[in-house]
Amino acid sequence: DAGVTQSPTHLIKTRGQQVTLRCSPKSGHDTVSWYQQALGQGPQFIFQYYEEEERQRGNFPDRFSGHQFPNYSSELNVNALLLGDSALYLCASSLPTGPGTFGSGTRLTVV
């Protein structure tokens, strides 16, 4: 039984570009949450998707957007990348009230 799968594992982008990160949830999970983890910090909640709708959002600008597909997989899009967007981006899947199962993350470097 596959856990949470994230792609790509590493990514280097130039400031001002746009990036799309992908997440496939664990089998049986229908809720996907995204987190940003800067070096040496704890994960910061970006947003959560359930039934293809954004249900909760953290304190992130509109440059951060997402989507959930009918098969529960999800994408995180970041526009107009800043150097400060460099971080590990974690996806977690769950049932709506359960603890999250995390993927290994996508490490984004903005240069």
Place this chain on the structure above:
Amino acid sequence: AQKITQTQPGMFVQEKEAVTLDCTYDTSDPSYGLFWYKQPSSGEMIFLIYQGSYDQQNATEGRYSLNFQKARKSANLVISASQLGDSAMYFCAMRPSGGYQKVTFGTGTKLQVIP
């Protein structure tokens, strides 16, 4: 607003000894859940243990137990019989009860187990 505080940036423990990782929290929500996650150097967050705010007993999962003191707003993780594989970052987190609630994480504690 919710806040999680982990005051120990780093901890050392001898193999086979027990260790306590501290976590205090602040919230105005009447009902909430507390979590601990382990993050090895690979980056994946591994769920360890959960405590509901209205649970009467402290949670236990194998070598992990959660020392929950609601009045003091603390939720310390106790790892018994430490193993070399326990070396990792440990994060305390909380979430209000009910669906679609965001999870707030602390800044983590780096645990190193010494042979």
